[in-house]
Amino acid sequence: MKQFNNTTMSRPFIMVVFGGTGDLARNKLFPALFSLYKQKKLPEQFFIVGFARRDLNDEKFREVTQKALDRGSTPRGVEPLMRLFLEHVSYQQGFFDNRVAYEQLIERLNTFDKKLGACITRFFYLATPPDHYEVILDHLSQTKLSEGCGHPSTGTSAMSSVPNGSGQHKWTRLIIEKPFGKDLNTARMLDKKIAQIFEEKQIFRVDHYLGKETVQNILTFRFANGIFEPVWNKNYIDHVQITWAEKKGIEGRGAFFDGVGILRDVAQNHLMQLIASVAMEQPKSFSKEAVRDVRADAIRAIRCIDPEDVAKLVVRGQYNGYQAEKNVTKNSNTETFTAMKLFIDTPRFENVPFYVRAGKKMPKDEVLISIVFIQTCHILFKEYGCPEEGNVLTIRIQPDEGIGVRFIAKKPGAKLSLGTVDMKFSYQDEFDGKGADAYEKVLLDIFAGDQMLFNRSDELESSWEFITKILEGWKSQKLEVRSYEPGTWGPKDAEELIKKDGRKWL
Numbered sequence: 001m002k003q004f005n006n007t008t009m010s011r012p013f014i015m016v017v018f019g020g021t022g023d024l025a026r027n028k029l030f031p032a033l034f035s036l037y038k039q040k041k042l043p044e045q046f047f048i049v050g051f052a053r054r055d056l057n058d059e060k061f062r063e064v065t066q067k068a069l070d071r072g073s074t075p076r077g078v079e080p081l082m083r084l085f086l087e088h089v090s091y092q093q094g095f096f097d098n099r100v101a102y103e104q105l106i107e108r109l110n111t112f113d114k115k116l117g118a119c120i121t122r123f124f125y126l127a128t129p130p131d132h133y134e135v136i137l138d139h140l141s142q143t144k145l146s147e148g149c150g151h152p153s154t155g156t157s158a159m160s161s162v163p164n165g166s167g168q169h170k171w172t173r174l175i176i177e178k179p180f181g182k183d184l185n186t187a188r189m190l191d192k193k194i195a196q197i198f199e200e201k202q203i204f205r206v207d208h209y210l211g212k213e214t215v216q217n218i219l220t221f222r223f224a225n226g227i228f229e230p231v232w233n234k235n236y237i238d239h240v241q242i243t244w245a246e247k248k249g250i251e252g253r254g255a256f257f258d259g260v261g262i263l264r265d266v267a268q269n270h271l272m273q274l275i276a277s278v279a280m281e282q283p284k285s286f287s288k289e290a291v292r293d294v295r296a297d298a299i300r301a302i303r304c305i306d307p308e309d310v311a312k313l314v315v316r317g318q319y320n321g322y323q324a325e326k327n328v329t330k331n332s333n334t335e336t337f338t339a340m341k342l343f344i345d346t347p348r349f350e351n352v353p354f355y356v357r358a359g360k361k362m363p364k365d366e367v368l369i370s371i372v373f374i375q376t377c378h379i380l381f382k383e384y385g386c387p388e389e390g391n392v393l394t395i396r397i398q399p400d401e402g403i404g405v406r407f408i409a410k411k412p413g414a415k416l417s418l419g420t421v422d423m424k425f426s427y428q429d430e431f432d433g434k435g436a437d438a439y440e441k442v443l444l445d446i447f448a449g450d451q452m453l454f455n456r457s458d459e460l461e462s463s464w465e466f467i468t469k470i471l472e473g474w475k476s477q478k479l480e481v482r483s484y485e486p487g488t489w490g491p492k493d494a495e496e497l498i499k500k501d502g503r504k505w506l
Contacts, residue, residue, distance in 0.1 A: 020050020254327030310473025
């Protein structure tokens with residue numbers, strides 16, 4: 001019997017996108033789905049239903065979706081494919097707290113099942129702001145939408161080869177976007193509610209950074225190359241730097257971002273995953289749970305910063321002009337930049353500092369990890385002078401995914417003089433392309449039921465425990481946000497954070 005793989009979806013499915021007219025759906029989900037369709041990685045029979053409050057019918061929603069897909073220049077010959085793709089797209093108008101809309105959705109989904117004469121797997125994608133999660137989950141449960149069409153697991157269906165629980169087959173999967181809660185307590189409450197409705201194997205908590213090629217490649221890079229793993233520890237690594245930077249500001253997302261801030265929006269998820277990719281131990285196997293086990297262990301090992309130490313180890317910044325942004329509260333104290341120094345309590349990284357920063361209105365778009373090795377000027381070259389910076393391994397997540405190594409070499413000329421040079425590898429150059437888009441990879445793994453690149457509940461709890469301690473410190477110490485000019489690398493405090501240790505941001 002044909003089994004799932006994570007390169008092509010061969011079996012029919014229904015995807016309900018809650019928030020179908022929102023930014024995430026228009027900018028990420030529908031373009032990724034259309035790209036998979038063009039690559040013939042979707043089945044012949046699939047149904048996508050946008051669920052949102054805007055008063056639209058199927059035709060109008062398809063027009064809205066087409067505009068999102070048409071953004072920029074459309075290659076010649078794509079238009080017919082787009083029309084065919086849009087035939088699979090429909091719309092259910094309704095407010096998230098209106099039970100009638102869910103009952104109408106049930107009728108629509110049942111028509112798809114009847115059309116194919118089978119129980120089609122349903123994916124419920126929560127592409128909404130987090131404050132809608134609870135009410136959507138309640139209605140999925142109360143209307144029994146969460147249980148699918150109700151065919152028994154032993155029956156014949158479009159998904160009978162993929163077991164998903166025991167007894168009554170639920171035929172459903174829940175996809176939920178970050179942020180997962182606002183602090184440790186709300187994250188636990190959300191996780192408890194989800195667990196009451198869905199089994200863990202049905203839950204896909206999306207952090208699209210885990211779908212990026214370079215993040216995935218870190219495991220291969222570390223453990224498939226014998227020259228790196230022996231020096232991947234405190235005996236050779238001086239410190240680690242992680243930078244997440246965006247040139248743009250909040251871009252009209254004030255209603256969502258204000259009161260959330262960069263710590264919750266980026267640090268709790270993206271940065272935690274990047275830290276884990278560096279700090280994790282070798283998994284027992286390249287299997288879903290083995291990889292998630294070591295990732296969870298790494299996040300759990302991040303030493304929490306006590307509230308009274310937050311002022312010394314964490315910087316909180318806000319770009320000038322933020323308070324004038326649309327839907328931002330006057331005198332808002334929400335941070336658009338944060339930098340921190342932290343430690344990983346494992347034998348491998350004992351006392352090795354991690355310097356992490358994330359911000360908006362930065363000088364450039366950049367996400368990278370820099371492993372800075374201990375600079376030991378060999379006795380042979382003491383009298384000639386060694387470069388201030390020695391060996392650095394740089395893993396670039398974006399914009400141009402790749403890996404670089406900095407090493408010391410002799411400068412040309414009769415006189416012996418040392419300098420640093422860089423060797424760089426780029427996915428674009430070496431593999432004739434950048435690989436799958438992160439959201440394409442996310443969707444394929446959801447279709448395949450592969451949870452390796454999705455957060456597990458214990459990962460989330462550990463990351464929120466770390467973040468919540470910082471939030472408590474900002475509140476209890478009454479720490480004000482520091483201002484910085486757009487186009488700079490944050491407040492001066494961020495430079496001092498690393499400079500006082502005799503180091504500098506690369």
